[in-house]
Ligand code: SAM
C-alpha cells in the first residue's frame with residue numbers, strides 16, 4: 001500500500017501566483033486536481049485558502065419565502081410540481097414574517113440571510129415588489145441579502161440591485177453534458193444568461209452545484225470548469241451533496257461519499273481562491289470530522305439553522321458545539 005502511494009506521481013502543485021484568478025482552466029487540469037491523493041489536495045487547498053480567502057466561517061441562514069409548486073422539473077428538487085413529494089405549495093410569506101426571521105437570524109450570529117422562491121422565473125407585480133421590500137429590510141439590519149428565485153430580466157436585476165441586494169443565487173448544478181439528464185424544462189444557456197444579467201446589474205453571484213446525482217468525475221470537473229471560467233469568478237460557491245428526497249426521480253441515489261465532498265470543496269477553493277465556498281445541502285449526513293475536513297479544504301461558510309429550504313440541516317446546538325470545539329467561535 002505504501003509502495004503504491006509512493007509510486008503515484010501527483011501533478012505539480014501550482015504556485016499560488018499561477019492559480020490565482022485564472023479563467024482558462026481545462027477539464028483535464030481540473031480532473032488531475034480532483035483525483036490527486038486526498039491529503040495533497042487538502043494541503044494545496046488549505047495553502048491557497050490561507051493566502052487568499054476569508055478565514056472566518058460565515059454563518060448564513062436560509063428561508064423559503066415561496067415553497068413548492070415550481071414549474072421546473074429539476075430531478076433533485078422536492079419543490080418541483082412535476083414530482084409527488086411531501087412538499088405542498090404554500091402561500092408566499094409576508095414581508096413582516098420574513099423580516100422577523102431575518103432579525104432572529106442576525107441575533108443568532110448569521111451575517112447573511114438567503115431567501116428562496118420556488119419559481120421558474122420572477123414575474124413583475126405584488127410578489128416582486130414585496131421581494132424588493134424584503135431585500136431592503138434585510139439590508140437595513142446590516143445583513144447581507146441573497147435571493148434565489150429562478151430566471152430574471154435585466155430590468156428586474158436592476159431593481160433588485162437598487163433595493164440593495166448583495167447576491168443572487170443561481171446554480172449551474174452539474175456539467176453542461178449531464179444537465180439534460182437532470183432538468184429538461186430549461187437549458188444551461190438559460191442559466192448562463194441569468195448569471196450574466198445579475199452581473200451586469202452589479203449584484204454578486206452565488207453559483208455552485210450538486211454532487212451525488214449519478215454524474216461522473218468528468219461531469220464534476222466540467223461543472224467546476226464552467227464556474228471557474230466565469231469572469232470574474234462567482235463571489236460565492238455553494239457546494240451541495242444531494243439530499244435524496246422521496247418522490248423525486250433521484251430518491252434512490254446512494255449517499256455521497258464524504259471524501260468526494262471534501263475533494264470538490266478543495267478543488268473549488270483551488271480554482272476560485274477568493275470565493276466564499278459554502279458547504280450547503282447534505283451537512284446533516286456528515287460526521288463532525290468530515291465537516292472539519294471540508295473546512296480544512298477551504299470551506300468558509302455554512303448554512304446555520306435547523307432547516308435549509310424544505311429539508312433538514314444540523315441543529316443549531318450541534319453547530320455551535322462543533323464550531324466551539326474547533327476554536328472557530330469563543
Ligand atoms: N428556483 C430557484 C432556482 O432555480 O435557482 C431556487 C431554489 S433552488 C431550491 C436552489 C438550489 O438548491 C438548487 O439550484 C440546487 O442546487 C439546490 N438544491 C435543491 N434541492 C436540492 C437537494 N435535494 N439536494 C441538494 N441540493 C438541492
Ligand code: DTB
Nearest residue numbers: 148169238280281308309310311
Ligand atoms: C444552494 O446551493 N443550496 C441552498 C441554497 N443554495 C439556496 C439550498 C439547498 C436546498 C436543499 C433542499 C431543500 O431544503 O429543499
Ligand code: SF4
Nearest residue numbers: 070072074077080118
Ligand atoms: Fe426547485 Fe428551483 Fe428547480 Fe424550481 S427551479 S424545481 S425551486 S431547483
